[in-house]
Amino acid sequence: MSAAPIKPIDIKQSVIDAVIAGLLALIVFGPIVGVVLQGYDFNLQPTRVAWLVGAVVVGRFLISLFMQTPTGVRMSQGMERGGSGVHVLAPGHKSALRWVIPLVIVLALVFPVLANKYILTIVILGLIYVLLGLGLNIVVGLAGLLDLGYVAFYAIGAYGLALGYQYLGLGFWSALPLSAIAAALAGCILGFPVLRMHGDYLAIVTLGFGEIIRLVLNNWLSFTGGPNGVAVPAPTFMGLEFGRKAKEGGIPIHEFLHIDYNPDLKFVFIYAVLFLVVIGVLYIKHRLTRMPIGRAWEALREDEIACRAMGLNHVLVKLSAFTLGASTAGLAGVFFASYQGFINPTSFTFFESALILAIVVLGGMGSTVGVVIAAFVLTVAPELLRSFAEYRVLLFGMLMVLMMIWKPRGLIRISRTGVVPRKGVAP
Amino acid sequence: MMDGIFLQQMVNGLTLGSVYGLIAIGYTMVYGIIGMINFAHGDVYMISAYLAAIGLAVMSYFGVESFPFLMLGTLAFTIVVTGVYGFVIERVAYKPLRNSTRLAPLISAIGISLILQNYAQIAQGPNQQGVPTLLSGGWRFDIGTGFVQITYTKMFILVAAFLGMGVLTYIIKYTKLGRMCRATQQDRKMASILGINTDRVISYVFIIGAAMAALAGVLITVNYGTFDFYAGFIIGIKAFTAAVLGGIGSLPGAMLGGLILGVAESQFSGLINSDYKDVFSFALLVLILIFRPQGLLGRPLVAKV
Numbered sequence: 001m002s003a004a005p006i007k008p009i010d011i012k013q014s015v016i017d018a019v020i021a022g023l024l025a026l027i028v029f030g031p032i033v034g035v036v037l038q039g040y041d042f043n044l045q046p047t048r049v050a051w052l053v054g055a056v057v058v059g060r061f062l063i064s065l066f067m068q069t070p071t072g073v074r075m076s077q078g079m080e081r082g083g084s085g086v087h088v089l090a091p092g093h094k095s096a097l098r099w100v101i102p103l104v105i106v107l108a109l110v111f112p113v114l115a116n117k118y119i120l121t122i123v124i125l126g127l128i129y130v131l132l133g134l135g136l137n138i139v140v141g142l143a144g145l146l147d148l149g150y151v152a153f154y155a156i157g158a159y160g161l162a163l164g165y166q167y168l169g170l171g172f173w174s175a176l177p178l179s180a181i182a183a184a185l186a187g188c189i190l191g192f193p194v195l196r197m198h199g200d201y202l203a204i205v206t207l208g209f210g211e212i213i214r215l216v217l218n219n220w221l222s223f224t225g226g227p228n229g230v231a232v233p234a235p236t237f238m239g240l241e242f243g244r245k246a247k248e249g250g251i252p253i254h255e256f257l258h259i260d261y262n263p264d265l266k267f268v269f270i271y272a273v274l275f276l277v278v279i280g281v282l283y284i285k286h287r288l289t290r291m292p293i294g295r296a297w298e299a300l301r302e303d304e305i306a307c308r309a310m311g312l313n314h315v316l317v318k319l320s321a322f323t324l325g326a327s328t329a330g331l332a333g334v335f336f337a338s339y340q341g342f343i344n345p346t347s348f349t350f351f352e353s354a355l356i357l358a359i360v361v362l363g364g365m366g367s368t369v370g371v372v373i374a375a376f377v378l379t380v381a382p383e384l385l386r387s388f389a390e391y392r393v394l395l396f397g398m399l400m401v402l403m404m405i406w407k408p409r410g411l412i413r414i415s416r417t418g419v420v421p422r423k424g425v426a427p
Numbered sequence: 428m429m430d431g432i433f434l435q436q437m438v439n440g441l442t443l444g445s446v447y448g449l450i451a452i453g454y455t456m457v458y459g460i461i462g463m464i465n466f467a468h469g470d471v472y473m474i475s476a477y478l479a480a481i482g483l484a485v486m487s488y489f490g491v492e493s494f495p496f497l498m499l500g501t502l503a504f505t506i507v508v509t510g511v512y513g514f515v516i517e518r519v520a521y522k523p524l525r526n527s528t529r530l531a532p533l534i535s536a537i538g539i540s541l542i543l544q545n546y547a548q549i550a551q552g553p554n555q556q557g558v559p560t561l562l563s564g565g566w567r568f569d570i571g572t573g574f575v576q577i578t579y580t581k582m583f584i585l586v587a588a589f590l591g592m593g594v595l596t597y598i599i600k601y602t603k604l605g606r607m608c609r610a611t612q613q614d615r616k617m618a619s620i621l622g623i624n625t626d627r628v629i630s631y632v633f634i635i636g637a638a639m640a641a642l643a644g645v646l647i648t649v650n651y652g653t654f655d656f657y658a659g660f661i662i663g664i665k666a667f668t669a670a671v672l673g674g675i676g677s678l679p680g681a682m683l684g685g686l687i688l689g690v691a692e693s694q695f696s697g698l699i700n701s702d703y704k705d706v707f708s709f710a711l712l713v714l715i716l717i718f719r720p721q722g723l724l725g726r727p728l729v730a731k732v
Contacts, residue, residue: 400538
């Protein structure tokens with residue numbers, strides 16, 4: 001590309017931009033931020049408005065100036081390009097993950113010995129969101145289906161354990177596969193009719209489905225306990241229990257091992273199983289993306305019409321992604337329920353779906369490493385930024401908008417090692 | 428008795444439905460013109476409810492007592508400010524994404540929705556807000572053993588909503604702006620070749636949609652009196668349901684869909700179960716999208732290569 005002609009910076013234009021932005025900001029922020037309702041009365045808060053408007057004016061002025069510099073021009077040109085979906089590396093490229101993955105596994109094995117309960121619970125939560133992010137990443141990132149009711153499958157998994165225990169006497173180990181299957185079935189039943197239609201409608205249907213599940217859980221008092229929630233049994237390990245006293249006729253694990261009672265053991269156990277499941281899901285996903293079905297997901301995401309013309313059964317391909325994603329959420333739900341020991345519908349609101357979506361968007365659609373990092377960042381960051389808890393949703397929203405403008409494909413692009421054609425084969 | 432309840436729910440349903448229709452217009456116009464579900468539209472409505480309450484509070488503080496003046500002032504204030512909201516949101520969050528991937532604007536809209544909810548919560552506090560009843564009284568008709576009551580507020584809502592829809596239909600059908608909108612909706616590229624500033628038309632569409640949501644915000648606030656920062660979510664999905672029911676992209680469809688949904692929901696909650704009325708609306712949405720995605724008055728979607 002030839003160098004763009006460098007124009008002198010037009011300060012007057014920037015000032016005009018800034019003034020217009022300031023006026024708009026005054027109209028937008030003035031009433032809502034400046035006049036705080038108190039019953040039918042109100043009090044005025046002009047300083048807050050002044051700060052906001054000032055920030056907008058200065059920000060717009062600086063952006064306007066920056067966009068006129070050569071770097072800014074290049075950036076705005078870079079933004080307009082959508083870019084291709086996959087970044088292809090040179091053949092024979094060795095990924096840094098070769099030594100990162102064993103390192104992470106070793107760290108994960110040592111970790112529970114060193115950590116206290118607080119850190120352990122945060123990491124468990126982070127891993128649950130890794131699982132959710134991975135599942136949604138198959139649906140949104142790889143297959144390009146926007147699922148806004150993903151939390152419904154999570155709820156099915158969690159309530160599968162809680163209600164399964166209450167009515168059928170299921171334990172953690174039997175609920176783990178059964179909840180995954182139940183969530184997958186729900187995904188299948190919802191997905192089959194819906195996946196045939198236009199892409200954007202899927203987002204709304206799944207959103208409606210998510211709300212239906214939440215409202216039913218909330219209103220069906222006699223079956224789900226409604227807003228009061230349900231208690232979830234503690235997990236057991238080969239008949240050994242983690243409580244101080246055995247409840248189900250088993251033996252408490254501290255008596256079995258002849259050690260002192262330690263309430264953290266339950267979390268260490270959940271952590272261990274969860275870690276194994278996450279590794280398993282990561283491996284399965286890694287293999288799937290290299291199989292024909294994984295290639296079909298990505299091809300369908302990039303161009304549905306071309307895929308159908310090539311003879312791909314788009315409904316089955318989409319359905320497989322949707323079902324797999326749903327079953328992963330079901331697994332995560334079981335872990336969440338046993339981790340909390342109690343669940344109610346407030347854990348399964350639309351905000352939860354948006355949070356998981358933010359993980360996928362931030363991490364890079366389709367990128368596994370990105371999702372793992374983003375899941376930890378978005379679950380650990382709120383713990384570190386307790387004083388900003390009020391602004392958490394605001395920050396998530398801004399993050400989503402800015403990411404879409406700046407890097408719609410996420411922070412970490414999907415990359416794939418190229419292949420050298422064999423000798424004698426036409427390229 | 429049954430008849431009384433049925434007719435009463437009919438009246439409630441029509442009032443509610445006309446407001447759904449107003450909000451649905453915003454969804455349907457934006458979808459028609461740029462093929463995007465403006466997820467933040469419900470929250471624009473929520474902002475307008477706050478603005479309506481603020482307008483009413485400030486005006487009555489300055490001693491405006493008569494209902495017509497209060498209403499006119501509040502309407503003008505709310506519509507203008509909400510229109511600016513629509514304009515700014517489009518400029519900041521959607522315009523930079525015009526040529527991006529298909530999912531990008533939708534995700535950006537979800538971001539805006541979260542931002543607006545949290546923004547209202549921080550600025551105005553998490554508590555429920557309310558306005559007192561401004562227009563009391565109504566007509567009462569005895570029917571058999573039961574009765575039907577039509578309050579003046581409900582009458583006002585119906586009249587105002589239909590007036591708003593009428594003005595909009597006139598604008599779209601007979602003015603230059605309307606012709607530009609329709610041309611852009613049919614073929615954006617061709618319209619811009621013919622000298623229509625399509626970016627500006629898209630901005631106008633967002634402003635019109637926000638203005639209609641503002642009208643709805645004022646009317647609902649006057650009727651129900653209470654709202655909170657989360658109010659836009661549920662009503663947004665319902666208005667979207669109305670838009671889809673009528674056929675997304677079709678203006679009369681949005682109004683018809685709104686009325687049908689409002690009546691169906693009111694009848695369901697009056698005759699069957701009011702706990703599950705939201706479930707009923709969402710289930711209706713899912714069923715329509717599965718069995719008749721083009722809606723009542725819409726044309727089937729054909730994918731263009």
